[in-house]
Amino acid sequence: MKLKNRTFTGSTSDAVTKREQENREIARRAASEGFVLLKNDGHLLPLAAKGKIGLYGAGAVKTIKGGTGSGDVNERDCVSIYQGLKAAGYEVTSDAWLSSYETIYADARQAWKEAVLDKLKQYDGNFFQAYSTTPFVVPCGNTIDEEAAKADGADTAVFVLSRIAGENADRHDAEGDYFITEEEKALLAQVSASYDNVVLVINTGGLIDLAFTEEFANIKSIVQFMQAGQEGGSAFADIISGTVNPSGKMTDSWAYTYADYPNAQTFSHKNGNIETEKYEEGIFVGYRYFDTFDVPVRYGFGFGLSYTEFSVVGTGISASGLGTDQPKISVTASVKNIGHTYAGKEVVEVYVSCPQNDMPKEFRRLAGFGKTALLSPDETQDLTITFPLYQLASYHEDKAAWILEAGTYGVWVGNSLEASSLSATICLDADAVMVQCETICERKEDLTELVPDAGKMKAKEEAWKSLAESLKIPGLSVCADQIVKETAAYPEHLGVTGGKAGEIVSTLSEEQLIALATGDPGKGQESALGSAGLTVPGAAAETSSAAIDSPWNVASMVLADGPAGLRLHKTYQVVEGMIKKGGFLQAFEGGFFADPEEAEGTTYYQYCTAIPVGTLLAQTWDVSLLKEVGEMIGREMELFNVTLWLAPGMNIHRNPLCGRNFEYYSEDPLLSGMMASAITLGVQKIPGCGTTIKHFACNNQEDNRMGSDSVLSERALREIYLKGFEIAVKNSQPMSIMTSYNQINGVHAANSYDICTKAARDEWGFAGAIMTDWTTTTASTAGVCTAAGCMRAGNDMVMPGVKADHDNIRQELKEGTLEFGALQRCICNTVSLALQSNQYEEAVSYGSQFDGLGTYMTVE
Secondary structure (H helix, E strand, C coil): CCECCCCCCCECCCCCCHHHHHHHHHHHHHHHHHCEEEEEHHHCCCCCCCCEEEEECCCCCCCCCCCEHHHCCCCCCCCCHHHHHHHCCCEECCHHHHHHHHHHHHHHHHHHHHHHHHHHHHHCCCHHHHHHCCCCCCCCCCCCCHHHHHCCCCCEEEEEEECCCECCCCCCCCECCCECCHHHHHHHHHHHHHCCEEEEEEECCCCCCCHHHHHCCCEEEEEECCCCCCCHHHHHHHHHHCCCCCCCCCCCCEECCHHHCCCCCCCHHHHCCCCEEECCCCCCCCHHHHHHCCCCEEECCCCCECCCCEEEEEEEEEEECCCCCCCEEEEEEEEEECCCCCCECCEEEEEEECCCCCCCCCCCEEEEEEECCCECCCCEEEEEEEEEHHHHCEEECCCCEEEECCEEEEEEEECCCCCCEEEEEEEECCCEEEEECCCCCCCCCCCCCCCCCHHHHHHHHHHHHHHHHHHCCCEEEECHHHCCCEECCCCCCCCCCCHHHHHHHCCCCHHHHHHHCEECHHHCCCCCCCCCCCCCCCCCEEECCCCCCCCCCCCCCEEEECCCCCECCCEEEEECCEECCCCHHHHCHHHCCCCCCCCCCEEEECCCCCCCCHHHHHCCCCHHHHHHHHHHHHHHHHHCCCCEEECCECCCCCCCCCCCHHHCCCCCHHHHHHHHHHHHHHHCCCCCCEEEEEEECCCCCCCCCCCCEEECCHHHHHHHHCHHHHHHHHHHCCCEEEECCCEECCEEHHHCHHHHHHHHHHHCCCCCEEECCCCCCCCCCCCCCCHHHHHHHCCCEECCCCHHHHHHHHHHHHHCCCCHHHHHHHHHHHHHHHHCCCCECCCCCHHHHCCCCCCCCEEC
16 A cells, blocks of 8 residues: 655645635535524515615624634634625625724733633643633623614614633523623614614524513514534525525424523532533433423424425335344325425424333434425425334333334424424334343442323323324334344454454554554644644644554554534644644634744645534534535545544533533434434545544533543433434444543543443444544543553544553553553554555545445435
């Protein structure tokens, strides 16, 4: 295999490239399809092009494109909502207010910078800790001149409410975060008094309280903008003008009040305990809770309006593959645009009610979904959504098995959970074991889980079963003896594997193996958090080159942060043929904290595309679109010589105060798994490029993320928090998985054999390499998490790579607490990945070696 000749990445020209222009269009389309129209009274939107608009609010000129921390992207530039509206031809009448806000914002940013730098002493010079624990509070802006606003000729105002969110700190149910401030409300009251109609735009990284909207009757429209990447302003103009008809749907349940969430008072810092997080709601997360316990919500899961109206009708059900190891259910639906003016896209959502027998279950769970093409008025499209029967199985802890319980399953079809209608039934004659497993992540302490009233659940079940009989809806019968039982095998994972990787590893010395067990400390990344790498400036890390020499020829791989695009330095300098090492601070906030440096030598430019955050991408409910976004990222990886993208993030939105929810997709594991696999299939279409699904697993809070213990039942773990990862692995085979910082039932995720090996490899068939998150083994705040422990667990790479990790592995090999064969097996996984990377001329698409990818759920 011939190694590629590495050259300096990027370009010496600062000119806008065709690649940038094309990728911006993809990012713009993804944003516009992910915006959710929550309210549109009187069909206020769309607004006539070239009309007059009053524009106010923090996000109007300082639109927040994404979250802070490792998910940030250093793009060339970002289009604000103001810029987008102006470019679309609207006349913005509030220029004076917007100009004054620019000054207020700049002053606030400078004060924030000084506060962060002052805090460095408190954290012994740890910039990231000072930075992440001092969130920037977006200023409100001045009051407005109401008389001037009333006379500006505009009937409609757009008010953009913004919030910052990022890693390493959770949000708070307080004013300025989850709640609107009195100052913001006063400004909104002025805007409402000055204009007949108000469009509220929610430019945040997560949900906020919307009770204040009930106080302003002329808030006619509400748009869930989220954080839309660098083309957010352009995409918003597309939506508000009607150039694009909104088709996004909520991926979370939006409660009336924060107190309505089942873990509202115990989440993270809320109960004063950030060391132990008890998942007392069990499987009843998000809509599974609200729908089961009949708690009303402001905006339900899967909800989203359009400028037109659609009829969505379930028309049939069928089964295939019974008697094989891949039985599937197909649900057909007919979608018609019954509006008269606008073409649009619609999402078909399929939910299933499982029998309420011995195992308490949610009332309905998402089983499949699909998005239509653009339908003109009176146009109809028939969709067939096919998903595995396994999607309906529940995990029985006592039997350590995935089981289909006997009884009747109700199939609901609609364009949201609330609007779905009972459309078909499936009858199973007896209990059937689908997958026999072994217990994992055994709980070490008591946990009292939320359980619905059995009588009420039976009554709800009997009600829909009676409805099914009266409507004579289609039914499907399945016999338990048609279900093929799969039994997971748990082999010993020691020694070298077969193939080229095994041949190489069997010849490596102990010191070479130890070097390959971590990232390379020699690449300027020791203790650096998310910005290192000398080969590609700004990359997160680089793997070891300990076996790059003949005869092994094992390339090192460059890893870059995500998941809103590649996170590299915008620019770097080459002096006398060598890359000048950039400062750590260059990667943060576009270099806002870095001291200015005079350029020397030759300047190279590495502009990457900032795509919408994960939640907004998922709100498209469009698997094909996310594959396209993934392929775009893959091509940028190829251009900048990056092998592994440290994305997508796919943890569950367990509570709206999680500081990193913006990076993740949804409260639902199926939707999360399908979105992550779509991105992966797109990225890995590019030869030798791969994704890193993360954070595996139960990283659902940011406060004390380095040591918090997630205490939960095995059933909740498997059905909610591992299920999305399982789907992503089976449907797309990502090149790598990143473990999380937290503990799971008292065991650090990075040191957990149960999730790294038994679940991922033995049960799901994961074939890639597993890595730790950065500084996992050196910065834990609870218990001991060691590099050798990672090797025992089957966590193949410790990142970013520090000498202390090498010392630990060396010592435990000497003492016999780490078997040499366990180390060899981990290095085989890493070497196998390196040999398939884009560092070789002969690289091919990683996914081409696997059969059946992209078939977990299909839409025709």
